[in-house]
Amino acid sequence: MFFCIPPVLCYGDEKTAEVGNLYALSAVLMDGDSGRILYEKNGREQRPMASTTKIMTCIVVLENSRPEEAATVSAYAASMPKVRLGVQEGEQYRVEDLLYSLMLESHNDTAVVLAEHVAGSVEAFADLMNKKAEEIGCRDTCFITPNGLDAEKETKNGKREHSTTAADLARILRYCIKDSPKREAFLSITAAPSHGFSDCEGRRSFSCVNHNAFLTMMEGALTGKTGFTAKAGYCYVGALKREDKTFIVALLGCGWPNNKGYKWADTRKLMEYGLEHYSLQKLSDAEFPKLPSTVPVENGQSPILGEEKELPLFCKPIKDQMVLLGPGEKVEVVYEGVPFLTAPVKKGERVGTLTYKTGDFIWAEQEITAREAIEEINFAWCLEQTIKRFGAG
Structure with a gap:
């Protein structure tokens, strides 16, 4: 059962009053250059993050494989639910092509093919994701799946669900675009308007179109990733650079059907707030x-x-x-x-x-x-x- 969360204004905070109403249950505006959080609304609250997960999947794959490598599809990968590319067991694809499928169309089967190629299993790949999150400084994030589908697991500290916080999600994107040795490849893939490719044997052809509307919504938009599950709601993380200022917005629980546009309204509002209220000064x-x-x-x-x-x-x-x-x-x-x-x-x-x-x-x-x-x-x-x-x- 879907429901709609109305915009909420939390009074008592000057910045909250200046930003105005936000639909997202959790939101962060971050200085992308320094990592300083400029504004947050429940920014440290853990929530499921749906396919925004795939920014971590993408960067871990980029850092642990080569673009020209051939990844083989397993029966498990081919069984993933929609949204999916439709790969079939035994087929092989170039890693780079699968990364475009992952980030432009958010294909769930592609994520598993890549995870198994890099680490041998989804579980082992999740370990790589969690290790990277810890290195970045994310203390409230737990990765279980490479595609962001809702999941839970038992740990020594009790049951954990696939989740993050708006603050951690922003930190992950900052790493992807600023600190990772593969940041240029990440930006190139995620900013591409489209990409066409075939399997390694040339038997099937595919065409992917970028569904990140933010790329054409604001001048200076760099990258971003959408996400949705029934539990997570609409989620988004994106980055913008203008006038030598870099801003990152992360949103979790930003409405449920039929309010797909809430995330774009919140993203624009936070980006414009950053551009208008923050200026560069010499240290x-x-x-x-x-x-x-x-x-x-x-x-x-x-x-x-x-x-x-x-x-x-x-x-x-x-x-x-x-x-x-x-x-x-x-x-x-x-x-x-x-x-x-x-x-x-x-x-x-x-x-x-x-x-x-x-x-x-x-x-x-x-x-x-x-x-x-x-x-x-x-x-x-x-x-x-x-x-x-x-x-x-």
Whole structure:
């Protein structure tokens, strides 16, 4: 039984009021360059994510196989439900062609063919997906299937369902388009308007059309993936780059039939909010705190006996970068350093840190180090100084 979720406005949050009504039960707007979450609505709430799963399937396949490899169809893969390419047991297809089928038409049978080709089984491929999610920093995601069909499994921590959060889903897409060594291939496949291919023996031909309406909906649209199951509702994750600003939107539970267009309305609203309210500023324009030029060193060798040694400090240069800030936001620079040191101290030894942050989000850290080395006062040095000062003569 399908039902419609009306748009809900959660009061009490200024950004929520500025964004306005959203249909999605969970939503995130992310700065695609830094990974900072700019807006969220239940962004850490775990929910099924349907075929948005396939962005992880695609990147794991790209990173663990070659485009020209031939993948063989198993009986299990051929038995997958709609939406499906219609592959038949024993057929072979190039991995690259299957990736277009996966991402443009969201074929469920294709996902299983690819998973079995890369890892030998769906279960082993899910392990690869979960390992990659953990590497990316996704703490609330559980992959069971490569196609996003609703599923549950028993684990040592109890029953888990195939699910993620809007925040984790955005992180996964950010990895796909920014950090993965296969990011260019991912973008090329997911942005293609269409793709035609045949099985390896040339007996059957197929044509795939990209169903991601966002690609032609907004200037600068880069990529995205839709999803739907009766349990997950309509889901979407997409990315846009304009004026050197990159935004990622992730939506879960964004309406049920007959409200297929809700995800596009929410995506546009969040993207436009980001474009309108956030601007790029130089990290170096941040207001700096007053920094000490030296730090006292106890038990350090000094030309004057008994004098406390002052160690000059060096601030390692930081690579300047542009940061995305909203109205009223600024970069705070916080200095943390030791009040004193005890010899011996090595040249270049870290003695403090400058942290650039906005709220709890850390943009960068800059090391404060010792400009020179200072040896400790020991018996040999004391003897040498005594001879110099009071030696015979």
